[in-house]
Amino acid sequence: MYELRKVDKKFPGVHALKAVDFTVNRGEIVGLVGENGAGKSTLMKVIYGAYQADGGTVTIDQKVVRFHNPRQAMDHGIGMVFQEQSLIANLSVMENIFLGYEAQFVKSGIINWGAMAKAAKEQLAKVKLDVDPATTTSKLSFVQRQLVELAKVLTLEERVDGDLVVLLDEPTSVLAREEVELLFELVRELTKRASFIFVSHRMEEVLELSDRIYVMKDGEIVDVVEQADADIRAIQHKMVGRDVDTQYYREDQQKPYSEEKLVSCHSVSLGQRYKDISFDLHRGEVLSLVGTEGSGREAILRTIFGLNCPTSGHVEIKGEQISKFNARTSVGKGIGYVPRERKIEGIVSGMSVYENMTLSQMQSYSSAGVLNTAAEKSLAREWIERLGIKTPNEFKDCGGLSGGNQQKVVLAKWRSGGSDIILLDHPTRGLDIGAKEDVYDMVREMSSQGVGILLVADTLEEAIGLSHTIIVIKDGMFCKRFDGKPGGKPSLFDLVHHMI
């Protein structure tokens, strides 16, 4: 009934969807799985109209359709239940349900609240939620809000001729096990009314709920399996795909690390973000934190850099306990942070390459507060040369450089200042292959020079290829530690198994 044929989507430098075929039959629950960056969210955005495909066709009941925005998709019966909930917290439940479609209750410019409440009640009955439609949405529990969101999408039933397709994006990620059961029961019942596309990191749940499962990798559908034939291990192998090319990550250059501790975390917790995390980072060691999106890895990095303060436990940097968590202190102790949001936290767009490089160490390039610009520029020229940064000169606006070169500027900022603890948060995100390899080279080089590196990698292959030690974090908790010496590295499957 709903079908994508050979759908293609390209972004600058990334081929996000490659000739994807995807079908949803009436009353079916279709699962969609894949690693981060496999193209799941792009595919969903194409389906609910947030993106337009560059090639291929979308058909509903054999008729070709083209959506320019989500509203048009909704008018064709396609609705999305967002992971980050889209309800407006200070509106009432019924206002949220009919947001943008209030016209049906309006008479001479006045909303008939009674009629809206009655209609909302009917929608809430579909999802078996018994709350007063006039309740302010923020007063509901998370599960209740999720159900309201679902009810909102199900209003399409009355509004649209034909069948509904409802996308569920990670609907279970914050639900307790019993709540998940209830949700699944409800979804199964609702297949009378609609078809579902279920996207989740939790493989068991996808297998439990879906009639058919699509497996994505690198923008392609690599497999479609029926529920009866599905096997978790087989799907996980398909998801991560090819073998790791050891050469690619310069594994032969991996040197053993020393015993000197640079960072020690002792039972550090930060509210609900992560709990009871302990580990040591040694001089020359590359330590990867792996886990799914939202497992709390980034928050751990940000704590060590002083951007958030842990609620319990303590952190020692080079044997000294940190009492005041702020970036200033951490920089002073030789920590450098390469953030995921490169353009926002990494570089200052609008400032030149040399100004960016000395930003964290201006006191070394000034006397009595007056800058020694000549020294700054010569430092910048040296590092442009050393890291092969592609820029016409050191005066160029850093915001105008390519992503890979911006990343090199950030690394140069920390390395030129003598930082010997480097925190890398998705350092290769959005970079092309060549630039990624440059980053791998730099990681290896820094490690052999005695820099301790804490890595949150973009892919598992990266983490395995680059690290001496791998720690799996699941739902904010320490899950498993792997030794990653060349020859004895864990396999992708070992990791995925503990992550999900």
Added chain:
Amino acid sequence: MKLEALKHFLPWFTLLVLVTIIGIANPAFFDPAGLIGLVADIVPLFIMALGMTFVIYIGGIDLSVQQVANLVTVITTVYLANFGMGVAVICILVGFLFGAFSGFITTRLFVPSFVSTLAMGFVALSSARYLSGERALSMDTTLRNENFGWIFGNTAGIPHELAIAGVLLFLAWFLQTRTTFGRALKAVGSGELAAVASGLKVDRIKILAFGISGTLAAIAGLMFSVKLSGGDAHIANGFLLLSIVAVLVGGTPLTGGVGGVINTVVGTLIVLVIRVAMVYLEIDATQQQLVFGVVLIAAIALTIDRSKLRGVVK
């Protein structure tokens, strides 16, 4: 040349066009003595705008400058007899503290600067009204001339007021372009989160920027008071709008990070020329603020960096 690059020269171009038009309409405008007089007249406004530049450069705004200047005129007039020239020190201190306190409220209590400075402006207004007893005060002329007469002298045809403006401009320019503080201001204005993640003491930098704005507003108030030989709680009214206009038409956008003190020189001159033009065109005094209001909107619309707003304007 790209449109973005042209934007950079827009203030200079505007100034040139306006001057040309006035010059054609009234060639007497170019008479050196008259010009110097006109420019000297606008010095207090320029100094106030100079301070405002620092705050707008980091992406904030200071709505208290006019009231701080008002308060300072009262303080100068009331305490001139007691402290003589030392009253200047008190004024500068008061200005700095008002600004720094606004900065403190903004950074530590997370109150946006347009509210914190507006509120501090009212604190200054009340203080001025209390201190002046709601009256327009005047200075003892002898005392004024003894202590501050030098401000209005001339040396080799150059009014001392202009020299003071020049010295302050040089200091501000040096601070902005040659010091670690200036570089930090630019980083905060262009990308505050990256500045934090580079370990800069962003709060302190912001507080200092507001402090500078308050200090320069106080100096403007002091000059004003000496010039008019008196003070009251409303004497500098009208300067707030003009100083914001001067900074923005000069090419320092509300979103911060670009422009700077040299731009404010151009902006202030544009304000001056528009004022002169309004006199020639016999635009009624009651309508002048309307003109500047329109100019302000146009300047903001032309200079603001929409990519930094991420589609949200409130």
